[in-house]
Amino acid sequence: xxxxxxxPTLEMRGISKSFDATQALDSVSLxxxxxxVHTLLGENGAGKSTLxxxxxxxxxxxxxxxxxxxxxxxxxxxxxxxxxxxxxxxxEPVIFPDLNVAENIFISHQGRGSVVDWRKMYxxxxxxxxxxxxxxxxxxxxxxxxxxxxxxxxxAKAISLQVRVLxxxxxxxxxxxxxxxxxxxxxxNLRDQGVAILxxxxxxxEVFVISDRVTVFRDGRWISTKxxxxxxxxSAINDMVGRELGDFFVRENRSKGDMLLSVKNLSKQGVFxxxxxxIHRGEVLGFAxxxxxxxxxxxxxxxxxxxxxxxxxxxxxxxxPIRSPQQAIDxxxxxxxxxxxxxxxxxxxxxxxxxTLPLLKKYLNILGLIHRQSxxxxxxxxxxxxxxxxxxxxxxxxxxxxxxxxKVMLSKWLNTQPxxxxxxxxxxxxxxxxxAEVHTIINELAAQGFGIMLISSDLPEVLxxxxxxxxxxxxxxxxxxxxxxxxQEKVMTxxxxxxxxxxxxxxx
Amino acid sequence: MNTLRRxxxxxxxxxxxxxxxxxxxVMIFGTQIEGYYSARTFNRIATGVAIIxxxxxxxxxxxxxxxxxxxVGSIVGFSAYFVGTQFGxxxxxxxxxxILIAVGLGAVLGLVNGALVAYGRVPAIITTLxxxxxxxxxxxxxxxxxxxxxxxxxxxxxxxxxxxxxxxGEIDIRLMVALALVIVLIFQLVITYLPYGRRLYAIGSNPDxxxxxxxxxxxxxxxxxxxxxxxxxxxxxxxxxxFGDITVVAAQGMELQVVAAVVVGGINIFGGSxxxxxxxxxxxxxGTLEQSLIRLPNISEFWKDALLGLFxxxxxxxxxxxxxxxxxxxxxxxxKLVSSPSTVLPQPGEATHVP
Numbered sequence: 001x002x003x004x005x006x007x008p009t010l011e012m013r014g015i016s017k018s019f020d021a022t023q024a025l026d027s028v029s030l031x032x033x034x035x036x037v038h039t040l041l042g043e044n045g046a047g048k049s050t051l052x053x054x055x056x057x058x059x060x061x062x063x064x065x066x067x068x069x070x071x072x073x074x075x076x077x078x079x080x081x082x083x084x085x086x087x088x089x090x091x092e093p094v095i096f097p098d099l100n101v102a103e104n105i106f107i108s109h110q111g112r113g114s115v116v117d118w119r120k121m122y123x124x125x126x127x128x129x130x131x132x133x134x135x136x137x138x139x140x141x142x143x144x145x146x147x148x149x150x151x152x153x154x155x156a157k158a159i160s161l162q163v164r165v166l167x168x169x170x171x172x173x174x175x176x177x178x179x180x181x182x183x184x185x186x187x188x189n190l191r192d193q194g195v196a197i198l199x200x201x202x203x204x205x206e207v208f209v210i211s212d213r214v215t216v217f218r219d220g221r222w223i224s225t226k227x228x229x230x231x232x233x234x235s236a237i238n239d240m241v242g243r244e245l246g247d248f249f250v251r252e253n254r255s256k257g258d259m260l261l262s263v264k265n266l267s268k269q270g271v272f273x274x275x276x277x278x279i280h281r282g283e284v285l286g287f288a289x290x291x292x293x294x295x296x297x298x299x300x301x302x303x304x305x306x307x308x309x310x311x312x313x314x315x316x317x318x319x320x321p322i323r324s325p326q327q328a329i330d331x332x333x334x335x336x337x338x339x340x341x342x343x344x345x346x347x348x349x350x351x352x353x354x355x356t357l358p359l360l361k362k363y364l365n366i367l368g369l370i371h372r373q374s375x376x377x378x379x380x381x382x383x384x385x386x387x388x389x390x391x392x393x394x395x396x397x398x399x400x401x402x403x404x405x406x407k408v409m410l411s412k413w414l415n416t417q418p419x420x421x422x423x424x425x426x427x428x429x430x431x432x433x434x435x436a437e438v439h440t441i442i443n444e445l446a447a448q449g450f451g452i453m454l455i456s457s458d459l460p461e462v463l464x465x466x467x468x469x470x471x472x473x474x475x476x477x478x479x480x481x482x483x484x485x486x487x488q489e490k491v492m493t494x495x496x497x498x499x500x501x502x503x504x505x506x507x508x
Numbered sequence: 509m510n511t512l513r514r515x516x517x518x519x520x521x522x523x524x525x526x527x528x529x530x531x532x533x534v535m536i537f538g539t540q541i542e543g544y545y546s547a548r549t550f551n552r553i554a555t556g557v558a559i560i561x562x563x564x565x566x567x568x569x570x571x572x573x574x575x576x577x578x579x580v581g582s583i584v585g586f587s588a589y590f591v592g593t594q595f596g597x598x599x600x601x602x603x604x605x606x607i608l609i610a611v612g613l614g615a616v617l618g619l620v621n622g623a624l625v626a627y628g629r630v631p632a633i634i635t636t637l638x639x640x641x642x643x644x645x646x647x648x649x650x651x652x653x654x655x656x657x658x659x660x661x662x663x664x665x666x667x668x669x670x671x672x673x674x675x676x677g678e679i680d681i682r683l684m685v686a687l688a689l690v691i692v693l694i695f696q697l698v699i700t701y702l703p704y705g706r707r708l709y710a711i712g713s714n715p716d717x718x719x720x721x722x723x724x725x726x727x728x729x730x731x732x733x734x735x736x737x738x739x740x741x742x743x744x745x746x747x748x749x750x751f752g753d754i755t756v757v758a759a760q761g762m763e764l765q766v767v768a769a770v771v772v773g774g775i776n777i778f779g780g781s782x783x784x785x786x787x788x789x790x791x792x793x794x795g796t797l798e799q800s801l802i803r804l805p806n807i808s809e810f811w812k813d814a815l816l817g818l819f820x821x822x823x824x825x826x827x828x829x830x831x832x833x834x835x836x837x838x839x840x841x842x843x844k845l846v847s848s849p850s851t852v853l854p855q856p857g858e859a860t861h862v863p
Contacts, residue, residue, distance in 0.1 A: 335720065342717070347714065
């Protein structure tokens with residue numbers, strides 16, 4: 001429990017940060033005391049990552065103060081953060097596989113003289129690892145170390161830099177239960193040495209084992225900070241999901257059509273396993289879960305970008321082993337990616353060229369040349385239908401706002417005349433107005449008989465738009481809820497890996 | 509200003525400034541070299557430029573996909589020597605068959621590159637650096653250290669380089685030059701009006717998005733290499749016509765000139781942008797430098813390559829710095845258009861649809 005008399009090692013005061021239209025952090029404050037493990041909880045998009053990036057100097061806050069030992073500081077870049085003794089380790093350790101353990105530990109040390117004193121480096125590395133109670137050969141290359149061992153190297157690296165604030169962003173996500181136990185020993189060890197630790201995890205059970213205090217963020221705002229003994233899984237989840245449902249499109253009652261897609265025991269080694277669901281024509285099946293739960297991977301498998309290893313995809317009653325996007329397109333599947341820049345649009349190309357890219361063959365004249373006018377007509381048609389706001393369809397896609405880029409991607413895929421539309425985070429990073437428009441479009445498409453797989457990390461959105469909601473967690477399907485029975489609490493609880501009953505028992 | 513900005517894009521400014529540079533270079537050479545302004549100079553430069561242009565057009569297809577082909581010099585040499593030997597052995601081979609052999613041989617060598625890059629996933633620069641050496645070595649082995657000489661070639665082949673289509677005053681427009689112009693025109697049409705061209709740009713700009721859009725990216729990259737090889741093969745035939753005497757080191761180092769022409773001509777080395785007309789200007793620039801520098805009395809021939817290298821560096825640097833600045837300037841203008849209140853400007857012809 002934090003005593004007001006003690007001075008926090010690091011204090012964040014009234015930090016705000018926005019990216020384009022999105023307010024990622026809205027005047028949040030957080031104190032990290034020496035010798036505490038402070039857990040930060042929040043849904044996707046709650047602002048945890050942004051705060052971490054500000055603490056490590058990756059981003060600069062728009063407003064607010066950062067105090068180290070009560071002294072105002074500015075963290076301009078990651079090197080400065082290191083000098084202040086602030087270090088972060090992530091789910092995927094940053095390791096140089098061809099360097100040995102000792103070199104990895106001392107990689108960011110500068111000013112140790114121009115000649116490497118190998119003997120001293122090995123001695124120091126061994127001393128640090130001994131202090132941590134980790135048995136690793138400092139001379140062996142980092143390649144081939146287990147993830148847990150790599151995490152240990154990362155922690156050793158932080159210690160070698162005289163870390164005072166250690167940020168751990170989902171460090172356990174890829175670890176086995178045994179490895180998590182070892183990591184926690186390390187964390188407690190560090191805490192006892194007076195390090196302030198900020199711990200981010202989505203695994204509720206871990207949070208209660210390791211934390212001294214728990215802070216919850218929601219929608220970029222601070223919601224609560226409580227000592228662990230005053231927090232229950234249920235109260236934490238309530239704090240996390242208390243989002244306002246807002247003005248969502250009034251969901252029309254839709255009539256379910258014929259069975260369109262049936263997925264049976266779909267698995268991909270190390271990514272997701274045993275996924276089972278059906279989508280009917282005219283139905284929106286929501287996919288809820290935390291980032292990294294494997295929802296996008298299921299979408300990529302259905303579209304043939306990263307095909308599944310085993311399991312069946314049955315489309316209109318026919319089993320279809322889909323191995324490539326071209327095949328999926330021919331079968332009437334379309335995938336609107338979450339990643340507009342990397343996988344979605346060819347940014348330097350015009351809006352028109354982007355829309356017609358998958359179906360260029362349909363725009364040829366007798367000579368086999370591209371018929372610019374008919375291309376143009378299609379683009380104009382979609383510009384009106386989806387109200388894409390642009391002075392001209394000749395404009396480069398890169399010049400559009402996020403919401404309009406999203407509409408260009410939708411146009412591109414609607415133009416392939418799909419039956420099944422996979423929408424991956426269709427409203428992420430776009431403004432409220434565009435978001436409402438996308439929701440209207442989704443409803444219209446469902447009414448026209450499209451089957452829609454809606455992957456969304458926006459809980460109110462997925463609850464409002466979907467007929468049924470499939471929840472995934474760490475590559476596993478946790479259950480499917482009907483629209484009527486689904487609540488934010490139930491879905492979030494499933495996504496965090498607590499069965500609803502267990503939570504009730506704990507809080508009773 | 510806005511209309512002007514719509515018609516002149518940053519890329520065209522680049523081509524215009526390249527044209528200015530060429531004129532400046534010619535003027536400088538004119539003051540330094542005696543009798544530089546003559547039909548003879550023009551004809552000599554034009555023939556050299558024609559060969560570089562044809563090979564550079566092929567290289568452009570590959571570079572548009574964010575790859576590179578360093579083996580073109582070896583392919584040109586191989587094709588020139590191989591076809592030269594065939595004609596030397598049998599003077600009666602039909603001209604068209606000779607050209608087909610050259611193009612076909614080049615295409616095969618190009619497809620080998622393409623298969624390794626697209627399907628073998630070997631990085632393009634490594635693959636073609638390897639085949640640059642391998643193709644040359646096969647040629648050395650095949651030739652048995654003999655050379656093709658003009659005396660052994662059929663007369664029509666030797667005379668071909670002086671075949672004139674028409675003359676403007678004393679300046680001749682020769683068959684070889686016309687051929688290069690036709691190739692440039694054809695491939696400019698290909699990259700603007702064929703789905704294949706659109707796909708080359710798409711792959712070069714964003715390979716992942718191209719794949720997700722269902723494009724057969726590997727096949728497209730492989731064909732680009734095949735076409736590049738075929739054009740290098742044709743370049744080999746032109747090389748044979750121009751020089752007649754072909755040794756095993758023919759066209760060695762030509763990849764430097766070709767890559768320079770492509771890059772100076774405004775093709776982004778990271779793929780996805782540029783035009784064939786720009787490449788032709790690039791080839792003119794490089795060819796003019798090449799043919800003129802050797803006539804400068806005070807400059808050693810070795811400086812020629814250094815100057816080419818300098819031009820590549822300048823072109824890439826100006827692409828990164830100047831062109832990006834220009835693009836940003838243009839983008840700001842376009843954004844103003846987007847965000848102004850009358851955002852949805854009517855398109856020409858649109859008004860007629862309104863009842």
